[in-house]
Every structure is written in structure tokens, then in C-alpha cells.
């Protein structure tokens with residue numbers, strides 16, 4: 530009897546869900562038609578020689594923040610924003626499908642970061658090296674690139690910082706990704722006979738203590754990427770790989786142990802590079818490169834204008850210079866947009882003291 534009643538209850542709920550889905554479907558289609566209209570207006574307003582700007586990171590940040598502010602549950606803010614991220618991604622693809630280069634191969638955390646930032650409707654293009662991502666963007670072969678810039682456990686990604694010295698790029702966004710590593714095996718792996726564990730050197734370092742505790746005598750082999758590690762285990766019965774969810778799914782591997790990173794807050798920050806300046810949203814960050822004269826107190830001089838104006842520095846990194854002129858170079862991130870009057874003032878003061886100063890870009894703070 531109770532079975533019949535709960536079956537009826539279930540039926541009624543499914544009818545409600547079907548009705549809601551129909552309404553959601555209509556609303557999403559309405560939204561998509563609106564985006565098509567937006568594209569038409571953008572094309573209409575173009576002046577001679579201008580090309581349309583379909584992707585608007587400042588607007589996307591605003592849409593996602595609004596969704597999060599209005600959300601009343603039961604779905605969490607991040608979950609709800611993730612759904613809207615995908616809807617917007619599909620709407621943008623209707624206007625103009627974006628091409629995004631990332632540090633490949635398929636299944637890397639860089640690809641996961643690209644999907645988190647742009648949604649799944651973009652065309653993602655794997656590159657063999659960070660420098661190639663920069664070159665692909667510079668050549669106009671893709672609209673944007675996604676490159677890792679710092680990891681909370683292992684620090685700065687120097688290849689990325691150095692590439693900024695060589696290429697003229699605009700930073701148009703940032704995305705932070707929680708990095709969860711898993712120990713992965715294939716169908717043919719003999720799990721009690723593992724003699725080798727493959728992963729990228731950074732990931733092996735991020736799981737060092739776990740490996741010492743669980744596989745102290747197993748050979749650790751550093752390969753070019755986690756995705757490459759995952760690919761190798763498919764055909765080796767005595768090997769395992771350390772990689773993330775994307776690589777596990779892509780290569781059909783099983784998790785022998787989940788979330789094995791030593792620090793539970795392990796995350797990587799990625800930058801979105803392109804050629805498009807992003808207008809202020811009121812909640813932005815700016816990245817600059819500055820080189821100072823090689824004299825005592827140079828770093829102090831550099832920091833004083835920020836301190837005096839109460840500007841929040843979020844990161845400072847030093848790299849060796851590439852030429853005689855660039856004796857040493859500072860990469861600085863701070864809160865604010867380079868068009869804000871206060872920030873403009875500080876940058877002008879800084880430019881007077883510096884050998885060279887380059888604004889890499891102002892962009893909305895990561896929302897997701």
C-alpha cells in the first residue's frame with residue numbers, strides 16, 4: 530500500500546518537474562534569442578574598420594554576481610553560478626564561438642580552468658608549452674589563452690612570468706582552481722604490484738608526504754603533464770598516475786585513492802590572456818610589470834605609493850631581467866582598475882621612479 534502511495538507521489542513530482550523543465554526551456558531559448566539580438570546590435574554599432582567585441586568579461590562577472598546575490602537556495606551560490614556560466618557560454622557561442630588555447634594535452638588542469646572560466650561552449654585548443662599559448666594568442670589564431678601563474682603550495686610559475694616579458698599581452702581575467710589529485714589506475718593494473726607512479730613534477734611535489742606514507746619504495750617518474758601520466762597507465766599493468774578528474778574521465782581510469790594532495794587548500798591561479806581591454810566593474814584587479822634602478826631602497830620606493838594610497842597589493846614576484854635595462858623586474862598585482870583616478874595617480878608616480886612600467890591589464894576579480 531505504502532509503495533503505491535509513494536509511487537503516486539513520485540509520479541506527481543515528476544509531472545511538476547516536466548512542467549518546470551518546459552518553462553526553463555522556454556526561458557533559456559528566450560535568453561538565447563536575446564543574445565542573438567545583442568550580437569546584431571554590436572554589429573550595427575561598428576564604425577569603419579572596427580571589429581565587434583562579443584565577449585564581455587565585465588558583463589559576465591556582473592551577471593554571475595547578480596545570480597549569486599539573488600539566489601535563495603536550496604542550490605548553493607557557486608552551483609547556481611556554474612549553471613548560469615554554462616547558459617551564458619552557450620549564448621555567447623551563438624553570437625560568436627570563442628577559441629581558447631591552453632596548456633595541453635587534453636585533460637590538464639589548464640583545460641579545467643578554461644572550462645571553469647569560459648564554460649563548455651568554447652572551442653578549446655591544447656598547446657604543448659606555455660610559450661606556445663602566448664604565441665597562438667599573439668598571432669590571432671585563437672581569441673584567448675589560459676596560463677597558470679601561481680600555485681598555493683609550489684609558488685610562481687616562472688615560464689608564465691617570463692613569457693609576459695617577451696610578448697605584448699593583455700590580461701583580461703583570472704580564475705582559481707582547487708587542485709585535487711587522485712591516484713589513478715587502469716583496468717589492467719595489478720594494484721598490489723605497482724612499481725611506478727607517473728605525474729607532472731609539480732603534482733608529485735604537491736603529494737610528496739602522501740607518497741612517502743603510502744608508496745615509499747615506488748619509483749616516482751616526472752612526465753610532461755598529468756594527462757600524459759594518465760595516458761601511460763592505460764597500457765602498463767604495474768603503473769599508476771597522479772592526476773585530476775578531467776584526466777581520469779578522459780582516459781577511463783579508476784581512483785585508487787582520492788584527494789591525495791598534502792595541503793587540502795591546494796589551488797592554482799590562472800590568467801586569461803588576450804588583446805582586449807576590460808572596462809572597470811568596481812571589483813577589479815590590475816597586474817603590472819615594473820623595473821627599478823638597481824640602487825638601495827628601490828623596492829621600498831616602489832611600494833610607498835601603494836601604501837600611502839591604501840591600495841591592497843595581492844602579490845609581488847621578482848624575476849631576473851632579460852636585458853641590461855631591466856636589471857630586475859617586479860610583477861605586482863593589486864586591487865583596483867587602472868582607469869580608477871586613485872590608481873591612475875599611483876601609476877603616474879611610479880612611472881616617474883621606474884626604469885620601465887607596463888600595465889598588463891585590469892580585469893574583474895574571479896567570481897567562481
Ligand SMILES: O=C(O)C(=O)C[C@]1(C(=O)O)C=C[C@@H](O)C=C1
Nearest residue numbers: 567583584585588589617620621
Ligand atoms: O551582454 C552582452 O554583451 C552579451 O553579449 C550577452 C552575454 C550573456 O549571455 O549574458 C553573452 C556574452 C558576453 O560575454 C556577455 C554577456
